[in-house]
Amino acid sequence: MENYGLDLHGEMLLEEFRAKLPLYEKLQQVVFNLLTNRIKDIGLELNSMESRIKAEKSLAGKLHRKGQKYSSLSDITDIFGIRIITFYNEDVDRIASLAETIFDIDWPNSVDKRKQHKFDSFGYNSLHYICTLPKHLYFDPSFPEINEIRFEIQMRTALQHVWSAIQHDIGYKSEIETPMEYHRSLSRLAGLLELADNEFSRIRTAITDYRRRAQKLVMSGKFDKVELDGDTFRSYLQMRPFDKLNQKIAAITQAELQNAELMTYLPVLKMMKLDTLADVERFIHDNFDDAYQLALYQLGSTDIDILSETVGLQNLCIVYLLKMGSGKAGLIHLFNTINGKREQNAVLADLVLEQASHLSFMHK
Numbered sequence: 001m002e003n004y005g006l007d008l009h010g011e012m013l014l015e016e017f018r019a020k021l022p023l024y025e026k027l028q029q030v031v032f033n034l035l036t037n038r039i040k041d042i043g044l045e046l047n048s049m050e051s052r053i054k055a056e057k058s059l060a061g062k063l064h065r066k067g068q069k070y071s072s073l074s075d076i077t078d079i080f081g082i083r084i085i086t087f088y089n090e091d092v093d094r095i096a097s098l099a100e101t102i103f104d105i106d107w108p109n110s111v112d113k114r115k116q117h118k119f120d121s122f123g124y125n126s127l128h129y130i131c132t133l134p135k136h137l138y139f140d141p142s143f144p145e146i147n148e149i150r151f152e153i154q155m156r157t158a159l160q161h162v163w164s165a166i167q168h169d170i171g172y173k174s175e176i177e178t179p180m181e182y183h184r185s186l187s188r189l190a191g192l193l194e195l196a197d198n199e200f201s202r203i204r205t206a207i208t209d210y211r212r213r214a215q216k217l218v219m220s221g222k223f224d225k226v227e228l229d230g231d232t233f234r235s236y237l238q239m240r241p242f243d244k245l246n247q248k249i250a251a252i253t254q255a256e257l258q259n260a261e262l263m264t265y266l267p268v269l270k271m272m273k274l275d276t277l278a279d280v281e282r283f284i285h286d287n288f289d290d291a292y293q294l295a296l297y298q299l300g301s302t303d304i305d306i307l308s309e310t311v312g313l314q315n316l317c318i319v320y321l322l323k324m325g326s327g328k329a330g331l332i333h334l335f336n337t338i339n340g341k342r343e344q345n346a347v348l349a350d351l352v353l354e355q356a357s358h359l360s361f362m363h364k
Contacts, residue, residue, distance in 0.1 A: 004060035010067040047085040047158040081152040103131035126156030223277035245312035249295040260309040290361040291315035
């Protein structure tokens, strides 16, 4: 057993740690699983979550520096700790609120270092909770002391964590130990990171608000006010705008319609200069009959009994491109976009051109 040069009091605390290590290991397992499951339940995406039990050597170093501060091992609240790294500032508060509902918080010893962050101070701070595991949530007669052990949860954003790691790496501690020119430079960088943290949160909130407004406009049918993009097209698809054409086409051979992803057609619609959902509505209306006639020519002499839900939209795109004079090149681009680039797309374009050549819209 390694000799760390501790005094008698420190050696007694270290011996107590060795004896209670199984307790800490069990606590680590229980707490980590509880947090993992609860965070999953609320659908919060984290940058990372890690847990650790302080290594014996690290604990010995702490006892060597300030062992007299602790009368017993229970006074050392960070032997077991969890660090939770979020992407956004507000998610730190969500994690904190979640922790408050799960664990008993030792408020006098917990600290929100963010509130201590003065205008002229340096660096990033995080939220530290000192917690215990309540018996009503978990109790094991084999480990009766587990509910008395205090542990630490650290919560911070990814940028705060990066800054903390950089501080540690370069050995920065204070302006007294660091020349003022470096202190000023590091302070400017800290300010930029803080600004970035706030901007990420602001942008996420703005995007979420935009999506909600756009979805309301889509559901209200005010399509002329809704720009065509990924979010609005996804909401629009929930209204199943191509079902009527798909069902009419499926009825040709009494085929079953198979679910399919239509988002792959968004780049095609944008390429065709459809800028709003009103443009998409007109696109469907203006090409509905010709898209059906094309399907009728394609399927009328077959016994196909399964069709993809893309059939209606694909034929609408084909008809539109041919009416606009895009010809074979336009069709190849369409098939490259929805199917991926492959040699067969040129063959398919020739086949579709031949089929469409028999239809009236090609001779107007």
